[in-house]
Every structure is written in structure tokens, then in C-alpha cells.
Amino acid sequence: MKNLSFEPFSAYLEELSYTKSRFDVFDDFLTMMVCSLSMGRKEEEYLRTVKGYTKKELDIFCKAFASVIMQMEYRQLEDPFGDYFEEHLSNGRNGQFFTPIPVCELMANIVHGFNKASEQDAQKTVSDPACGSGRLLLASAKIDRNRYFVGSDISETCCKMTLINMCLNSIEGEVHHMDTLSLQTWRKWMVIIDKFTRIPYIYEVKKESQVLRLCKEDSIMDANIVNDENKTIQRVKQTSNGFIRFTPKVP
Known part of the structure; x- marks a missing residue:
């Protein structure tokens, strides 16, 4: 062996x-x-x-x-x-250090009110505009991983760390490589959990016209249709949490 x-x-x-x-x-x-x-x-x-x-x-x-x-x-x-x-790696690269884990857990408990989310709160979004390696999102997921998690960072390396942490822990959400002050965005990814196999995977959103969020009731086929410029988008609906949901016209 x-x-x-x-x-x-x-x-x-x-x-x-x-x-x-x-x-x-x-x-x-x-x-x-x-x-x-x-x-x-x-x-x-x-x-x-x-x-x-x-x-x-x-x-x-x-x-x-x-x-x-x-x-x-x-x-x-x-x-x-x-x-x-x-x-x-931090030494010589702007002295970059991440929020200590105990502080992340304290902040997550404050935000969540020290209680698990109710069914009405389950679809709320947890967002970290400077996510680093994703510690705040992980701390929040310890309390309730059924929420939708969004991390953003100006460092692509940090975005990759957060992406992997989310995917391997089955945390559904998005990661944006962006400047959260100017809102300039370079790359976007989604962590999606397959509805049938429950296997998490990473999906990179290539263009502004693509879906920013796949709602839980949608399938990845919707994203593939949106990804094809030859298909027609029948309806675009703004969701209550501010994310865009695309409903494709299926031929």
C-alpha cells in the first residue's frame, strides 16, 4: 500500500x-x-x-x-x-497582512447576531470588499454557509486564494478581481454547486453581458446559453439583492 x-x-x-x-x-x-x-x-x-x-x-x-x-x-x-x-510573501509587497482569524470570527458573529440565519435570511449576501485569502467569508460560513458569499480584492493572487477556499469548502458565491473604490473590474468567477452531484466547481465569467449570479434554481446550462452571443436574451430581471439574473430564451 x-x-x-x-x-x-x-x-x-x-x-x-x-x-x-x-x-x-x-x-x-x-x-x-x-x-x-x-x-x-x-x-x-x-x-x-x-x-x-x-x-x-x-x-x-x-x-x-x-x-x-x-x-x-x-x-x-x-x-x-x-x-x-x-x-x-508579504515582506516587500506593501507589507500585506490579513485579518487575524479570531477577529474574523468576532466580526462574523456580530454581523450574524450570534444566531443562525432564519429561512428568510438564508438568501442574504455576505460581501467582503477586500477579501484577502477569504478569512472573513470562511468565518461567516462557519455560522451559516447557506448564504451567498461575495469576495473582492485588488490582488489577483488573493482572489485565487479565496476562490480555492470557497470551492473546496462548498461555499457558493462569487469572487471579483477588482478595485472596489473605482469599481474597475478585471476578472470575475463564480463558485457553483452542482444541483445533482453537489460537487462545487469554479466558473469564470468572461464578459460583462454574462450572468453575475446563478440563482440556486437555475442550472449551468443557463450560463452556457448566455455565454453564446448568438442566443437571444429574452428577459433580464433585477433581483432583490442587487444581482442580475438572466433568463435565456431557449430555442
């Missing part, structure tokens, strides 16, 4: 960082994870990312990925990336 024990993912990344930039290794690792969780839609981006690594190095990335999965399996709704980022 194979030995399935793994070192912390940071040990594998540090091994790769002897010959490459530590930041590039970490960012590429996050990109590989996001692509792997995108149901085969990001093959081109994945191949571009792995192009600069040898087979041996890619094997090490695989071990790091498995290590993250194992860590999240036993320590659910905890952020595995923030501490590594602060310890190894």
Missing part, C-alpha cells in the same frame, strides 16, 4: 522555490488549483502555467495539491494559504 501521508503544502512549495521565485511558484500553484477545479474549462491557462516546469517539479505540485486537500478535509473552513502568504 502506498504511503498517503503528506508534508504541509508549504514544504513542497519551498522545495520548488530553491530555483524559482517563491511568489511565482505560489501564484502558479494557485492558478493550477483554480484550473483543476474549473471542470475542464481552463485547459489552455493550465497548459500555459505548467509549461515552465519539469515533470519532477509538477509531481511536487501534485503533492502540494494533495496536501491542501487533506488539510481541508480534517480542518474544514480554515484558511491554509493566508499564513504562508504572510510569512513568505
Whole structure:
């Protein structure tokens, strides 16, 4: 039987960082994870990312990925990336540090009123305009993960950390790579939970005309129809929580 024990993912990344930039290794690792969780839609981006690594190095990335999965399996709704980022990457990059986990949990309890949401509150949105690695969203999900979670950050690396944390913890919502002061947006993703398999995956929204939110009663086929410019949008309806829901005209 194979030995399935793994070192912390940071040990594998540090091994790769002897010959490459530590930041590039970490960012590429996050990109590989996001692509792997995108149901085969990001093959081109994945191949571009792995192009600069040898087979041996890619094997090490695989071990790091498995290590993250194992860590999240036993320590659910905890952020595995923030501490590594602060310890190894923050120095020299604007001194970036994330909100301590106990403070995140206190803020989440204050917002939620120390009670689980009622059925009427279940569809409310939890938004963090500077999400970092997603700690505030994870803390809120510990209280009630049935809400809709939206994270935004000016750092694409931070957005990837939040995306992975949300997807691997089955937290439905959106992540926006944007400047929340000017509202300039560069990339948008959704974390969707399949209605039948209950498997979470990442879906990148490519254009402004695409749906910003897939409501729970909609299917991913709606997004695919909206994604096709040759199809006609029959009706656009503004939802009560401010997100746009597209209802496609099915041929």
C-alpha cells in the first residue's frame, strides 16, 4: 500500500522555490488549483502555467495539491494559504497582512447576531470588499454557509486564494478581481454547486453581458446559453439583492 501521508503544502512549495521565485511558484500553484477545479474549462491557462516546469517539479505540485486537500478535509473552513502568504510573501509587497482569524470570527458573529440565519435570511449576501485569502467569508460560513458569499480584492493572487477556499469548502458565491473604490473590474468567477452531484466547481465569467449570479434554481446550462452571443436574451430581471439574473430564451 502506498504511503498517503503528506508534508504541509508549504514544504513542497519551498522545495520548488530553491530555483524559482517563491511568489511565482505560489501564484502558479494557485492558478493550477483554480484550473483543476474549473471542470475542464481552463485547459489552455493550465497548459500555459505548467509549461515552465519539469515533470519532477509538477509531481511536487501534485503533492502540494494533495496536501491542501487533506488539510481541508480534517480542518474544514480554515484558511491554509493566508499564513504562508504572510510569512513568505508579504515582506516587500506593501507589507500585506490579513485579518487575524479570531477577529474574523468576532466580526462574523456580530454581523450574524450570534444566531443562525432564519429561512428568510438564508438568501442574504455576505460581501467582503477586500477579501484577502477569504478569512472573513470562511468565518461567516462557519455560522451559516447557506448564504451567498461575495469576495473582492485588488490582488489577483488573493482572489485565487479565496476562490480555492470557497470551492473546496462548498461555499457558493462569487469572487471579483477588482478595485472596489473605482469599481474597475478585471476578472470575475463564480463558485457553483452542482444541483445533482453537489460537487462545487469554479466558473469564470468572461464578459460583462454574462450572468453575475446563478440563482440556486437555475442550472449551468443557463450560463452556457448566455455565454453564446448568438442566443437571444429574452428577459433580464433585477433581483432583490442587487444581482442580475438572466433568463435565456431557449430555442
